[in-house]
Amino acid sequence: MSSVSSFHTTNKHTHSSKQNNKRSTMFQIPNNRPIITMFLFLIFIINIITVTSSSSDLRPGFYSKTCPKAETIVRDAMRKALIREPRSVASVMRLQFHDCFVNGCDGSVLLDDTPTMLGEKLALSNINSLRSFEVVDEVKEALEKACPGVVSCADIIIMASRDAVALTGGPDWEVRLGRLDSLTASQEDSDNIMPSPRANASTLIDLFQRFNLTVKDLVALSGSHSIGQGRCFSIMFRLYNQSGSGKPDPALDPAFRLELDKLCPLDVDQNKTGNLDSTPVIFDNQYFKDLVGGRGFLNSDQTLFTYPQTKGLVRFYSRDQSEFFKAFVKGMLKMGDLQSGRPGEVRRNCRVVNDRFAYVLFQHKMQKNVKSI
Numbered sequence: 001m002s003s004v005s006s007f008h009t010t011n012k013h014t015h016s017s018k019q020n021n022k023r024s025t026m027f028q029i030p031n032n033r034p035i036i037t038m039f040l041f042l043i044f045i046i047n048i049i050t051v052t053s054s055s056s057d058l059r060p061g062f063y064s065k066t067c068p069k070a071e072t073i074v075r076d077a078m079r080k081a082l083i084r085e086p087r088s089v090a091s092v093m094r095l096q097f098h099d100c101f102v103n104g105c106d107g108s109v110l111l112d113d114t115p116t117m118l119g120e121k122l123a124l125s126n127i128n129s130l131r132s133f134e135v136v137d138e139v140k141e142a143l144e145k146a147c148p149g150v151v152s153c154a155d156i157i158i159m160a161s162r163d164a165v166a167l168t169g170g171p172d173w174e175v176r177l178g179r180l181d182s183l184t185a186s187q188e189d190s191d192n193i194m195p196s197p198r199a200n201a202s203t204l205i206d207l208f209q210r211f212n213l214t215v216k217d218l219v220a221l222s223g224s225h226s227i228g229q230g231r232c233f234s235i236m237f238r239l240y241n242q243s244g245s246g247k248p249d250p251a252l253d254p255a256f257r258l259e260l261d262k263l264c265p266l267d268v269d270q271n272k273t274g275n276l277d278s279t280p281v282i283f284d285n286q287y288f289k290d291l292v293g294g295r296g297f298l299n300s301d302q303t304l305f306t307y308p309q310t311k312g313l314v315r316f317y318s319r320d321q322s323e324f325f326k327a328f329v330k331g332m333l334k335m336g337d338l339q340s341g342r343p344g345e346v347r348r349n350c351r352v353v354n355d356r357f358a359y360v361l362f363q364h365k366m367q368k369n370v371k372s373i
Contacts, residue, residue: 057178058179058337067146067150071159073142078160079167081135081138082167082168087280089164089227090229091132093161093165095157096157096161096335097335099157101194101335102120103189103340105337106340107156108185108186109157110350110351111182111185117184118185118188121133123187125196126190128231128233129231133350133351136157137351139160140349140350149346154180154344155177158179165224165328168281168283169283170226173332176337181346181353182344196300197230197235199299201303205218217331219314219317220313220324220328221335222304223287223324225287226276226287227277228276229275230276230298231272231273232263232273233271235274235297239260239261251306260297275297276301277290278290285320287301288315288317291304
C-alpha cells in the first residue's frame with residue numbers, strides 16, 4: 001500500500017541562528033515533553049494530509065496482502081443488504097456516480113455535514129434521493145474488524161457498486177482499488193456538477209465529456225437504472241407541465257403515462273417512489289427496451305431515445321444485452337478512475353474525517369492555495 005503508507009514532508013523555510021535562538025528561548029518552559037509530543041503529533045498529521053492518490057495508483061488486488069478478504073467481506077455484506085431490502089443495493093450503486101463526478105472517487109459523498117462544512121448529502125440532486133448510507137456503514141464496520149484502518153470508504157463504494165450489479169443478475173468484473181478518502185466535501189460542487197432529472201441528452205453528453213467519458217459511456221452507464229426506483233418529485237413536470245406546456249411529455253407511451261398518473265397524482269407525497277424500469281430488481285437490458293417503447297421513468301432517461309446521437313445506442317443495447325454489459329463494465333471502470341489528486345486518508349468512519357485538526361489544516365491549506373505546510 002505505497003499510496004497509503006508513504007508519507008512525504010517538505011520544508012522550504014531556512015532559519016538563521018538568531019531565529020533559532022529566539023525560538024529556543026520561546027520554548028524554554030519547565031517541562032517541555034508535552035510540547036515535543038505535540039510537535040511530533042503535528043508533523044504526523046501534516047504528513048498524513050499530504051498523501052495523495054491518482055488513477056495510476058489503482059490496481060486489481062490492491063488489498064491482497066493487507067486485507068486479503070476485503071472483497072469477500074464487501075460482497076457478503078451486500079448480499080445481506082439485498083435480502084433485507086432489494087432496493088438498497090441499487091441505492092449503493094448510485095453512490096459511485098454521485099461520488100466520482102464530484103472531485104473524483106474519494107468517498108466525499110459519504111461525509112456528514114459539520115458546523116464548518118456543508119457536505120454533498122443535502123445537495124440538490126442528492127437530498128431525499130441518495131440513501132442506503134447505512135449499508136456502507138455496515139460494510140465499513142465489518143472491514144474494520146478484519147483489517148483496521150486499511151480499506152478506504154472510496155474503495156468500498158467501488159466494490160459495493162460492482163457487487164450490486166453482479167448480485168442482481170448483471171456482469172461481474174475485476175475492480176481497480178487503492179483510493180484514498182477525501183478530507184472534505186462540497187455541496188456547492190455537487191450542485192454545480194450533478195445533473196437534474198430534467199436534463200436532456202445534450203446536457204448529459206456535455207457533462208460526461210468534461211470527464212473524458214464518451215456518448216457510448218453515457219448511454220451504457222445510464223443502464224444502471226435497470227435496477228432501483230425514482231421519486232414522483234423527479235417526474236411531476238413530465239406528467240403535468242413538460243417544458244412549461246401544461247401538458248405531459250409527448251414521448252411518454254400513453255398507457256405508461258396513465259400508470260404514472262395513478263402513481264403520482266398532483267396531490268401525491270412527492271417522495272413516493274416508482275420503478276425505474278419494468279424489472280427493477282434484475283440488472284438486464286429491459287431498461288433500454290422500455291426506452292424504445294416510451295416507458296422511461298425519468299426525463300433524463302427517455303431523452304436518450306429522442307436524441308439522434310444516443311438513439312441508435314439505446315436501440316442497440318435493447319437488442320443485445322451482452323454488448324450492453326460489456327460497455328457498462330468499461331464505463332464503470334473509466335468512471336472509477338476519476339481522481340482529484342487531492343490529499344486523503346483511510347477513514348475509520350465513512351461519515352467523518354479521522355481527525356478534526358487534520359481537517360482544519362487541510363481547509364487552511366486549500367484556502368491559501370499552497371502546496372506544502
